[in-house]
Amino acid sequence: MFNNYLKVAWRNIILHKGYSFLNVFGLAVGMACALFVLFWVQDELSFDRFHANAGTLYRVEQDQATGQGKFHVNLTPYPLGPALKAEIPEIKEATRAAFPGDLLVRYGENAFFESRVLAVDPQVFRMFTFPLLKGDPATVLNRPASLVISENMARKYFGSAEPMGKNVTINNAHAFTVTGVMKNLPLNSSLSFDMLVPFDFVKTLGQYNDSLGRNFIWTFVQLHPQGHAATTGAKISRLVTNRIVAEIGSDPELQKRMQGDPALRKRFENYRGPDFSLMPLVDLKLFAHFGFSRNNMGIQYVVAFSIIALFVLLIACINFMNLATARSVNRAREVGLRKVVGARRRSIIGQFYSESILTALLAAAASFVLVLLFLPVFNGLSGKTMTLASLWQGKSLLGILAVTLFTGIVAGSYPALFLSSFQPAKVLKAGRSGGAKGALLRKSLVVLQFGISILLLIGMGVVARQVDYMRNKKLGYDKDQLIYLPLRGETFSSYAALKEQLLRNPRVMNVTATHQEPTSIGSNGGGADWDGKDPGQKFLIGNASVDFDYPETLKIEMAAGRTFSRKFAMDSGKSWMVNEEVTKLMGLDPAAAVGKRFTWGVEGTIVGVMKNFHYQSVRSAIEPLAVIVAPENFRFAIVRLKAGEVPASLQDVRKTWQRVFPQYPFEYRFFDEDFGRMYQADESMGSLLKAFAGLAVIIACLGLFGLASYTAEQRTKEIGVRKFLGASSPGIVLLFSKQFAKWVLLANLLAWPCAYILTKNWLQGFAYRSTVAWWLFALTGAGTLIIALLTVSFQAVRAARANPVDSLRYE
């Protein structure tokens, strides 16, 4: 019996090549979209699951209560890890993971800056699955100067020579011995590093701080199987609060102050540290967040693209349903006859499902070819590195099978249920059935298809406008011709010499320095104080160590006061410049804030107020920032090059660098490149959306084309009669097109409100956002109408041009 179904299905496919092509091709494109997104989602969800202990590993995180709201931080204090292991029984293991910064690693002639270095505790190999090719995981990191490197690093430094036991020098000062070689990390690891050094190396580098109130590094814990994350988090909060209270309470000066200040004593007694929580390792990729917002684009994109892919697939399934029901008249007789000779409804349903699943299988084969052809494009858009090999594995094949069955069942359901309901007594005699009801359903489905396409098109437009808006937003400083040079190893101590030499060059307009990457100043804290501040309130204020000439080099305008100047002795480390946000927290005008006492680790005076500028992504709101001159912290030199002579001036800077630091390679980055990188995720989303919206429209038009040709066929006789009665060809085309135009217009009307609400909602995630422009809607409406009419008109013109005599003889 099944053979018989397949035979009929196959012969139907062969007999109606045009329809079959529309069906298979449409479904193939839809399925290819679904497969791409499925693979992408599978990859996103696979992050960090390769660890044997993945289910019991967590990162310690915390929420800090501030006057501006809850601030989420995923860094922890240096000494937290060992304390957790010692005092909280649920915790089986804990390791600290610190980034010691860029290290200059030297082996003989080979010297490179390495940024992918982590300082960890030896138990990292017990907790995580980082397989070692060489060395014993139990002991590799036990000795202070031991070094574990990845295969890639082994090749980079030692070529084909045996890496084990080799001695390298770090920062020209510290000797290390390679004690282990680990397999390169898989791409789906959130933790990414190429070298591991013992944790105590950060102490050697002078980065260690034993306070439990200051957060610098990651702490990972492994719970006992029966351990509960939420209760463990609460225990950590209590532990840290108690320790901090003990730490502060033992300060004799505070004790003395509290005796004279009951309010202070009360605050001290009520002190509550941050709320700690455990973030499952496997959630890091998609749910990790930082700062005031709980946004993680990862999970948002996974959800958004899953829905979009489902939409595109649905559009393709609708094509299948529509063409199948449109052709139901031709199939009705077959259904009737099968029933006459004994088929039950169930077997007819089975037959149509086998047909749709067969079509879906053909489409799956075609879609796999499409996936392979467009894999490089997709990788480019999504930033993944998927290969044929990575797709050719059980999980992906299961995914393909699932998508195929889903498509076959969804696409086949309507034809199966609709056609199988035909009464043989009616269809065999009359030969016509499913008229009005089927037609209404077809119209609704076309409206749905176009509605979804319109939604995607408008979404695409809004995303593109927002990315454009962020790129072109006034930043409050001039990012053009601005480069920054990382000051590594010893170079930062000779920064003054570099600056002096650079400024001699007429092509160098200005030079300054900062502590953090200048396009993303991320460090902040709640310790700021000023005259008139409510002592019970804690505000998080960003802080940066800068050099003189900071506003001058970046071209940041001043709202009040003056910039740092060497003429004032206090400006070297005792004066503050703040941005307008700080004066808002202070409740003062910028002009009034100048001259006020301001303490943030260092007690000083505000000498100037900078106008707000974007020192982080335009995605987030500008937050309060205070800067101070502190040369000991400089890590980046910022150089403004002469406009119009950028290549030449860059050459000059390179030469100066090589003269001052012959030992260190010259590295630089342009501000605007960094700036561009910040919006890469949004741009990727925009590009993917563009691709999907385009495909959705193409598939919907394929369906429309099929329906139009079917309608033309059905109405051949009517068109003939109309022409006999004097209708002109343009009149016929109009008659024909009008019907389709109505559907597309209706689709627009239905899609617009949804699109408005969705895009408006999406824009809410941005602190600075473009508008949902009305003309986007008008343009989409006109565009879809024109595309639909072009699609239909091909068939309409053909029908209208036909000789009426032929069409009447048709029957």
Place this chain on the structure above:
Amino acid sequence: MIQTKNLKKIYTTEEVETSALNQINLSVQEGEFVAVMGPSGCGKSTLLNILGLLDNPSEGEYHFVGHEVSRYSERQRAHLRKANIGFVFQSFNLIDELTVFENIELPLLYLKVGGNERRKKVLEVMERMQLIPRKNHFPQQLSGGQQQRVAVARALVARPKLILADEPTGNLDSANGDEVMSLLSQLHGEGTTIVMVTHSPAYSEYAQRVVHLFDGHIVTENFNQKFHV
């Protein structure tokens, strides 16, 4: 074999009720060949559909091979139908995508007859209908007469007790029509019960009894003298 009592069929549309059959009392004995005649719209096809278990009557009783089937569900009817009734239509109703062999085989598939036996039965009936040379042809490649022969072969292949033919010669020229009629008459001679709707007085003479319908009523019943001498 067939007995109806006060059979009624009413079609209801939004505004009007049309009574297609009214108080039909008809019985057909096993082995009989009955022709049903009457003008267009008199209810011939409706009657045939009910007799063939494709439709249920609105009122009345219908006894088919000892079962009262007037209230049977579609499922029960299908079950009874596929084992007992073969249909021949005016418009042949062959499935275009299946070959001659496959079209004839279809009822056996739904009866779940095993592969070898199926093949044997199909070839048997094809041989009898002289269709063997056309075995792998598709319906469009055959003449009308040949198509109707395939349809008759399909009706016969499961050896039904009853054959219902709805104007089997309606779409055929006289030569092909004659051929189909002699085929039916031959089957009748072998003991098959046949009920045939026809417009042709000449072909009605192949039947033992002619029932005339007018406006949903049986108006006359004539026995063919030739069979009752």
